[in-house]
Amino acid sequence: MSTRPVTRRTGKPGRPGYDLDSLLAVAVKVFNEKGYDGTSMDVLADRLGLSKSSIYHHVSGKQELLELALNRALNALFAATTESGSTEGPYIDRLKYLARRSVEILIAELPYVTLLLRVRGNSAVERRALARRREFDAFVTDLVEQAVREGDLDPDIDPALVARLLFGTVNSLIEWYRPRAGADADTIADAIVRMSFHGLGHTSA
Amino acid sequence: MSTRPVTRRTGKPGRPGYDLDSLLAVAVKVFNEKGYDGTSMDVLADRLGLSKSSIYHHVSGKQELLELALNRALNALFAATTESGSTEGPYIDRLKYLARRSVEILIAELPYVTLLLRVRGNSAVERRALARRREFDAFVTDLVEQAVREGDLDPDIDPALVARLLFGTVNSLIEWYRPRAGADADTIADAIVRMSFHGLGHTSA
Known part of the structure; x- marks a missing residue:
């Protein structure tokens, strides 16, 4: 996984981006709400306010977030x-x-x-x-x-x-x-x- | 909900169909395995070996099975x-x-x-x-x-x-x-x- 910082798609100055820990925290919240199998990368990207490719800078996908x-x-x-x-x-x-x-x-x-x-x-x-x-x-x-x-x-x-x-x-x-x-x-x-x-x-x- | 018996899509003579109880039992098993939100009517139909319309003879949909x-x-x-x-x-x-x-x-x-x-x-x-x-x-x-x-x-x-x-x-x-x-x-x-x-x-x- 990359350690490159993730910037939000909205990209407003001064608005904090995600590091891996905070990205993981949001993903886990969504997994718990919707079930892991019921959560798509699209849903995750939407909740994070990120593009899917921004997520892929950090992890290889949903499975890695779960692990x-x-x-x-x-x-x-x-x-x-x-x-x-x-x-x-x-x-x-x-x-x-x-x-x-x-x-x-x-x-x-x-x-x-x-x-x-x-x-x-x-x-x-x-x-x-x-x-x-x-x-x-x-x-x-x-x-x-x-x-x-x-x-x-x-x-x-x-x-x-x-x-x-x-x-x-x-x-x-x-x-x-x-x-x-x-x-x-x-x-x-x-x-x-x-x-x-x-x-x-x-x-x- | 209808009380009409459900016949399997395969329709082999002598093969038992589903009544509402046995249909429900299979649906609950799948919900528990995949999570309710992660289970589509297509998946249910596939596991039951039924067409979706056969399921709709019994219940209005996934929500009714859950209830x-x-x-x-x-x-x-x-x-x-x-x-x-x-x-x-x-x-x-x-x-x-x-x-x-x-x-x-x-x-x-x-x-x-x-x-x-x-x-x-x-x-x-x-x-x-x-x-x-x-x-x-x-x-x-x-x-x-x-x-x-x-x-x-x-x-x-x-x-x-x-x-x-x-x-x-x-x-x-x-x-x-x-x-x-x-x-x-x-x-x-x-x-x-x-x-x-x-x-x-x-x-x-």
Whole structure:
């Protein structure tokens, strides 16, 4: 991809152009609104106020925009798995740490993670993203298994199911979280950890 | 919509045609694979092995197929809110009942609920569905508030957030549940109720 700056078709002096990051941000917004498969390069160009050829200065096409967006979300999530909170100490604490960090990442990278979680596997790019998601899920499942082994998690629920439910709860926030309306990342992370590990019941806190 | 039977374009004797239900089932499968906005009537006709005019015997178009599918999911969920398990007894039990019934409905009506949960509000049909989802969420939030009032739920978490997290966990199963692979509806419902109300911790069961 080129690093050449993109100028808007309207070309008004003083009006900022797009760098790759801001171009990607608009593309991801449109993908989330209309679905990736339902978004044409014409629609993208129209929303960006750019000609298609201006977009092609930056990326080879829609697929590359999708791959950049999905990797942004995946790289952030995988980075969290290598932090000391996820790799040191009792496994139950690593699991809580990763759940909490995932909430923060989902909120910080909301449009990118939203796109990632809606990927269906319709292309090689999407299938690579699904494979990396499975790798992340396997990391979480391993944390659950080790926490059971250490006696800190209920052994009667299948670890893979626990991993799915816990991160299902985390991931559900893409469906209802809206910036600047209601709870912040900390409040949501606290609530998820509290509900998932200690239960909603009044007496179990 | 007409109740006239649809015959396949291939028209081989003995080969079954589509009634509205089976036509809808195929359409919903395609919507889920390609996204509703990314699915044209031509694609639908091709997948059904029907001419477009054969589809138009049954429905006025893509929008009507979407509305029928979304209402099928919504009607099942709303029916559960009127069952005695959701309307009688301590509110904590009503909430557990509705969570459990929702798991059963999601699994029984998986493609329809999947479509419902991916609706973005791009048309009047989608906005009506979103309004009914908000009505369902309000019903759940009321159960949570009453359960807090009865002293059975942790009062320190915002009831609307509890409702979202609990049903976020339930709804997450559309992302990973596959029929005939792994846990059945009962096992999943048990795990969700156990995790959400009692916590995953070993000692809190």
